Amino acid sequence: MTGMQNHALPMDFFICKTGCSHFTGKSPHMNRIATHAFYDAVKKNNLDLAASLYKHCAPGMIDINATNALGMSPLHHAAEYGNRKMVKFLIDVGANLDARNMDEETPLNLCCHHETASIIVNVLKRRKELLEAAKMGNVTLAAKALADGGKINFPDPKGKTALHHAVHVRTSKTCTEQQRHNIVRFLLKNGANPNTITEEGTPLQTALGMNDIPMAGMLITAGADIHNANLHGTPTLFCAASIAAFELLVAKGADPYTHDSLRRGMLHRTAEKGSLPLMQHLMAKYGMQELLNTPDALGRTPLYLAAKNKQVETIRFLIAQPGILYVAADDGTTPAMTTNNKEVRALLKDMERAGAAPVLAPACKPPGF
Template sequence: MHITNLPNELLHIIVGHLSSEPDLFHVAQTGHLLSQIALLRLYQYDEVHGRYGGITQWAACHGRVDILQRAATCGISIAKFDLACHAACRGHSNVLDLVAASRGNVPFTSDELSTLVEEACAWPRLDILTRLFEGFGATINPQRPWECLANATRSNCLACVKILLDRGADPARIATEETALEIAAQEGYADIANLLLEHGANVHDQMNRHFSPMHLAAMHGRVDVLMVFLRYGAHPGVTTVDGSTPLRLAIRYCQNAAATFLMRETQGHGADAQTLLSVIHRGSAELVQLHLQAGVPAVPPATKPNESLLYVAARRGSHAVASMLLDAGVSIEVGNLQGDTPLFAAVEKNHPQTVNLLLRRGANPNVVGSSGLMPLHVAALNGLLDITTALLNHGAISAAETPHDNATPLHLACASGNIQVVQCLLQRRHRIESVAKGNGISCLHMAALCGHLSLTQWLLRTPAGAELLNSRDHTGRTPLFIAARDGKDKIVKELLASRANTRRANYFGSMPVFAAVRNGHSGITEDLLAVDPWLFDSKDRVYGSHSLWYWANRCGSSRLINLLRRFAREYGKEEPRDAQDVTAVGEPSSARTSKRPCDVCARRFNFDTATRCTICCGGEFYMCVECTSNASCLDASHPQQSAVWVPNPTKYIADKYKDYMRVSNA
């Protein structure tokens, strides 16, 4: 017997026992009779197991009245209140009417109607809101009278707000943490703010909290709302509990349009020295001008007296602001409490336009900053060509020496690696052969020390290149020695190509190859040995007499040891006796890159274990622990025991320049 020939009662029982949608679909496709029975079961099944909360909820959300009606014929209730809520949220008035019709003569209670009103205001749905009030007699929830108005305001629905106000909503009531007027102030809804004020909202009321509506509008930059509030009598200088005015909040939150409006269109806005300092920090020339026109004195506030206003403007590079302050009579030479002038700040922060302004207005180009440097030193150190040129054109002393090591701007320009700045200084009668008096470093020394290959090549091509090539500093180090010690392999190759003297030792008897070996630079060691194989058998005279093998084993570099062994096999050499049974106490060069080299043995070491002689090299002579115990001072004019030694010095002299080297290290 075919299944369609079974009695309807039995077919209903069979279909009712099917527990999955695929089975129900297969049965529905069998025939017209079974499709009717299966469809009924499908509606019932989906209402319970549907992925969207049931077929009726899906239909209510999408406005499908036909599906809801079909569900009702299948015995599924469409009188559930959540269906009405979905309809109210999504604006389906036809669904709302259908649900209401299924609920009898009094479809909704007063609480349910209030809930529907809140939902309609939150989205917002003006047609639903009108239908609820006029068709169902809804009222605003007396237990939550503020939520509807707050929701409508957040949704920026002016018509909804008007309906609620006409229905008795109180605009002064607090919703959660804020009134409807405060919401309008923050969001910039000027029309709603005006409507709320027409219906009795209080523009002055801070509701025992921190901000008034004026403060909120200012800090969010709502100029249109500020205009509305002022028309209703809001005071532009109203303060918070901590004394902040709307103007101060607008400046603090970078709302320049609101701050400008308050200063241009109101009186008693509360502009003072603090707000003037704030707008200078933010570089707003228009607001600075408005402050000065309002009679605010161009002096720092009492709470922050550390820097002059001109110093702040110069450090920010605010050229227009600096010009206004100078016109207002601010002293051009007063900077911060440490003694740095506005010119020094502008140079340090690389603001050439501000530097030119200050120089034209009479700033002293040779003023000494708190670090002991002059503006020209800082400009040269950072490779700032425009600023260097401007300073020289306005009388900067091109040969001024630093207090630390008597370096000139030319030496510091070589540290930056900027060839154009070096050339600019040389045009001012600088001698490229000159050395820093404190440590004897030449321009080529500085280029090698800082790793500037292009500058090194340029210096070697100058007429003084041959003289610079093998020049010595106060400890006898040549540029090749420094490059080999610091692992500057490209510069070493360039110096070797220019026939630098590989055997020229420092005043402690150590040659460049030993500086390379002690610091684990196997590639540089190989380059030096390839140029001068005699170096393989050489010995130093630091304290005792040791071979390259000895220092390679001390360093602990397997690459160096293998290099020397390969070299020994090629030239028939034997391992020296002093290299046997040597314990490695060093580190690979990669672990020593951030340490300071010893001025005696050239090995890098932790600076906190250094000892400094206050007589040698102008008081800037540093020795590692081992050299302090075994070596002698550089200066033979005094015995080591009579020197004034400073153990664990706090700062290496080169570090004193780091705070002023932003551009060149970028």
Template sequence: MLQLPQDPNLTSPSGETALANAVAENHLEIARVLVEAGSCLHAGVGDCRSPPLSIAVNVPGGIAMVKFLLEAGASIDTRNAHGSTALALAAAHGCTEVVRLLLLEGARIDVTDNNGWTALTIASFRGHAEVVQVLLDFGSNVHYVNDAGTALTSASYAGHDAIVRLLLQHSAQVNDYTVYSASTKGHVNCVRLMLEAPSWRNAHSAFVRRSTCSMSLTRASRHGSADLVQVLLEERADIEVRIRDFTALMEASLYSRVDVVRVLLKAGADKDATDRDGTTALMLAAMTGHAEIVHMLLEAGAARNLVSKDGTTAMMEATSWGHIEVMDLLKPRKRKRDTLP
């Protein structure tokens, strides 16, 4: 076809080139013929404007194609429309051998995309531990910070404790935001690793550590990780700290976190704490109809007759939502003398 002749750089109506298609299908010999005929190695195709090298890094078994394109003169650090290099794309898809090849061939390791993410932060967020190890071995900056935080922030927020451990071994710094963000997702192993790290123990005052753990406790209670709540309590978190006027017990009661409520009550949480509207944990549990939590709160001594500022009791909440089992629990208990003849 090329001998007719044909222009090897003709594009389809959707903007694709012959070389891009050959690379995407991993047709190495066809790609070789097209490059010899003058196909452009840098032309971006598709909505992402991806050059052939960026396409090749994500093709299963495509490492030979990557080697060929580099030998043919493809620019190793060319970016697509999102600012991603071939290295960043390979890291995002967990292509360990391709990542290692690109680094050996001189790819810039800490180039950022349009969102400020490096290959390390992307791989950490995606959970590709082997890629993270390679990037760290080649000297990627573990302390680089973007709007979402560091690689450690990304890994812990996503719950990748193996990567958190790797990053900590390479002196990643633990800060209050990193601990808090992991706690909001309930990732107990990640939080435990970070709280044990020397960078957390030595770089922050006892006040900062307790304040962070206290805020994290309230947020963790919403997401239902009883083990994480216990870890934070062991770090002397203040059980009555509020977020948007709710204590940890109120959050757990509203979101029906039975195991968390049990841990908090055992730790001495204030059963009758109210928000600015006078709402209690018992009212919140009655509203959602979780009978087991209502029973636990009553057994712990929560006052069933407290009235909120708008005149609502726990019984009224249960009644308005039709939670019959909760209504039975909240009925006033008859005193013995009321039952005597």
């Protein structure tokens, strides 16, 4: 399988009276063994073994969508073999119906029996109905889709669940704010996972980005993890679009000085996005004035990022701050070099003429915090 070696399965290691729930799934080696064993059980049409492995291994230990060199997932094999019970089991545990092998075939394309195909077709139909109901804010249609067999956490081809879509819907004549909140409340009550992560983030990150504080509060109450990052490593705190959203997360335990994978903090984020009121709040309440010249992993300071993203008002504010330095990034480019915007270059011309300051050491927190 992709990225995995062929391991012999020590059966008594996994299947025993005590189960293997004491395995946390944090060992990559053990995860590979468990995943290979599961994959092999599916290929051999051994439903009892596949189900037992999934039941007794810790959550996350088995990658149910692992593929071999031909891009074949367990569901591809089950569909190709026409194993109706295996197909249903794999779908129930979250197998990806949209996965494509090296020939661009989905599991449905490989179905050789009508009964097996009908299972997949029905699930796809219910998924479509549920996702459309979520986008419309229609609780009645969502309830019907679930009653007809729809799966609450089944993702679309991009990994988004009904909850992602419900949170992301913009208020309009066809979907009021109350309807949006009602559909999200309904989905959460019926088991929607608030922590499903996509490239765009979690439902909570979407709500924060839309500055929907009541929605964010609802998701947190339902178990949304405020410490999650999206698939690009962006922390939830960075999605806060306002002071209120930021303070909500801090009140729930978020670290205001958190950094992303590029060692960027909230000052970098607000400079990049032009969130001037939040930047001013960070400096006034959290002492981040002391971090204004802190470089990220690429040597880019908040001023550099503001210039790169043409955040004119943020630049005006930053260059007026006592002690602000004009720092070049690790690649030698200065803030003014990052843009052709005339207004930005005019604001930075005096600093550019004076030359860049020495490269600084990164800092995480201001003194005393």
